[in-house]
Amino acid sequence: MALARxxxxxxxxxxxxxxxxxxxxxxxxxxxxxxxxxxxxxxxIRFTVDLEETIKxxxxxxxxxxxxxxxxxxxxxxxxxxxxxxxxxxxKGIEPDTLFTMSEVIRDEIKGNPIVALSGPTHAxxxxxxxxxxxxxxxxxxQVAERIQEIFTTPVMRVYTNPDVKGxxxxxxxxxxxxxxxxxxxxxxxxxxxxxxxxxxxxAEIRRLGICMGCHPxxxxxxxxxxxxxxxxxxxxxxxxRCGYLIGQGxxxxxxxxxxxxxxxxxxxIPAAIALAEKYQVEMPIVQAADQIVNxxxxxxxxxxxxxxxxxxxELSYVGD
Numbered sequence: 001m002a003l004a005r006x007x008x009x010x011x012x013x014x015x016x017x018x019x020x021x022x023x024x025x026x027x028x029x030x031x032x033x034x035x036x037x038x039x040x041x042x043x044x045i046r047f048t049v050d051l052e053e054t055i056k057x058x059x060x061x062x063x064x065x066x067x068x069x070x071x072x073x074x075x076x077x078x079x080x081x082x083x084x085x086x087x088x089x090x091x092k093g094i095e096p097d098t099l100f101t102m103s104e105v106i107r108d109e110i111k112g113n114p115i116v117a118l119s120g121p122t123h124a125x126x127x128x129x130x131x132x133x134x135x136x137x138x139x140x141x142x143q144v145a146e147r148i149q150e151i152f153t154t155p156v157m158r159v160y161t162n163p164d165v166k167g168x169x170x171x172x173x174x175x176x177x178x179x180x181x182x183x184x185x186x187x188x189x190x191x192x193x194x195x196x197x198x199x200x201x202x203x204a205e206i207r208r209l210g211i212c213m214g215c216h217p218x219x220x221x222x223x224x225x226x227x228x229x230x231x232x233x234x235x236x237x238x239x240x241x242r243c244g245y246l247i248g249q250g251x252x253x254x255x256x257x258x259x260x261x262x263x264x265x266x267x268x269x270i271p272a273a274i275a276l277a278e279k280y281q282v283e284m285p286i287v288q289a290a291d292q293i294v295n296x297x298x299x300x301x302x303x304x305x306x307x308x309x310x311x312x313x314x315e316l317s318y319v320g321d
Contacts, residue, residue, distance in 0.1 A: 001033040001041065002124040003064065003090070003152075008042045010154045015046045017054035019065075019073070024049050035262065039128035055080040060088060060151060063106065066263040067093025067173075070102050074109035087115045088148055092172035093265055094272035099279070101169035114144040117165050118152070119172040120223040121231035123238070127157070134158045136224045138168035160223060167215030168224040171206060174273055174287070175229040176266035178202030179240035180247075181290050182233035184300050187248020194304075198286065199233050205284040208317070212280040240266040253294040270294055285310060 001016070008014040018024050024047045027033065031041045048054055055061060055077060065073050070091050081087075087110065091102045100108065103115045120135035127133055135152065137159050139145035145161040153159050162168055178198065185194045206229075207220040219225055232238045243264040246256035257264045270291050277284040289307055292298035 001027070002036060002039065002127040003062065004045055005039060005041060006127060006130075006154060006157060007062075007151070008045050010151075012151065014044070015048060015054050015058070017048055017051055019049075019069070021049050036124060036128045051076055052080045055085075056082070058085060060086050060148070063087060063089045063091060063102075065091060067091045067095075067102060067265055067268055068263075071095065071105045071109060074106045078110045081110050081113060083112060085113055086144060086148065087113050088118050089115060090118050092119065092169070092176065093269055094170075094173045094276070096271040096275065099272055099275055101166065101173070103165055103169060114139065114141055116144060116148045117169050117172070118148065119168050119228065121227040123231060123235055125237045130156045132156050132158075134160065134223055134227070136160050136162050136168055136222065138162045138165045138224070140165055162216075162219060162222065162224070164216040164219045166213060167210050167219035170210050170213065170215060171220060171225040171228060173265070173269045174206045174209070175202075175225070175232050176240045176264075176269050177273055177287050177290050178206070178229060179232035179238055180244040180264070180266035180294075181286055183238075183241040183244020183246075184248040184290075184293065185244075185304065186241075187245040187250075188300055188304065189248075190304070195233065199229060202233075202286050203229055205282075205286055209276060209280060209282045209284065212282050213276075239264050243267070247293065248300050266290075267294060 004014050004016050028047050087106055089102045089106060093102055095105050103117050106115055117138040118135060122133050122135050137145045137148040140163050142161060142163055149159040149161050182195050182198050185198060203226060210220060211217060232240055239260050239262050243256045243260045246259055247253055253267055257267060273287045274291050285307055289303040293300050293303050
């Protein structure tokens with residue numbers, strides 16, 4: 001809804017669909033989104049529960065649903081999508097069974113349409129307040145990436161392009177796990193030194209995997225990589241960070257997610273991240289520690305001790321003679 005508002009205020013004709021009729025009714029009635037109560041929704045935005053109505057006649061389709069619902073939503077939408085419509089995805093995740101990124105999931109259901117991954121440090125709470133924000137439009141077809149760049153650029157939203165779609169999407173999915181870990185350490189009472197170490201070494205893990213998967217190294221130091229990781233691992237707006245904090249305080253992952261009250265994508269991303277690490281034979285100790293805590297009952301403090309007691313090594317991936 002933050003993006004819908006932004007696009008509407010930038011002069012675009014916006015129609016919003018939800019699979020939940022009660023959500024559409026609430027938005028129509030109140031003009032507010034319950035998670036963004038201070039954001040006034042422009043009256044020009046139309047709401048519908050009719051997916052065909054939302055899609056037909058549009059030049060750009062924005063997928064802003066939780067990652068676990070991207071495939072089912074794309075499958076429902078496929079019957080109505082026309083050739084040439086650009087699909088923009090802002091969901092961040094990796095499908096556990098196929099190990100597909102979200103754009104690959106959409107492409108698997110909707111054939112032939114250009115797909116853009118829109119990712120970066122963009123908490124909705126700040127987009128809704130028109131605070132300066134930057135984001136990345138990722139598509140192998142740079143003309144399409146630039147088209148979306150133009151649509152989403154506003155006086156408070158600066159958009160960069162990047163042809164490395166895989167790298168951008170990998171960053172978007174895996175940074176949530178590192179942010180979960182950062183929250184856990186805060187919940188344990190550890191300080192800024194610990195958080196900085198976790199963010200830095202977490203990014204090293206993501207980059208290591210990404211390079212093995214053929215991604216561009218610069219993507220990981222860009223907005224979709226370092227930028228999104230920093231904001232997700234440090235911000236009070238971050239669901240992953242909040243969920244991790246509650247786990248560090250002693251709650252189970254399920255209870256922590258329930259208390260957050262919204263989708264915690266870091267929890268969803270762990271199985272796929274573990275599978276990718278095994279597939280590409282990449283060492284990802286922080287991701288593995290998160291998996292042990294969330295899915296195998298390890299005590300958070302024990303997991304941190306194991307990370308700290310690993311064999312000593314160089315920070316660099318390659319050291320010359």
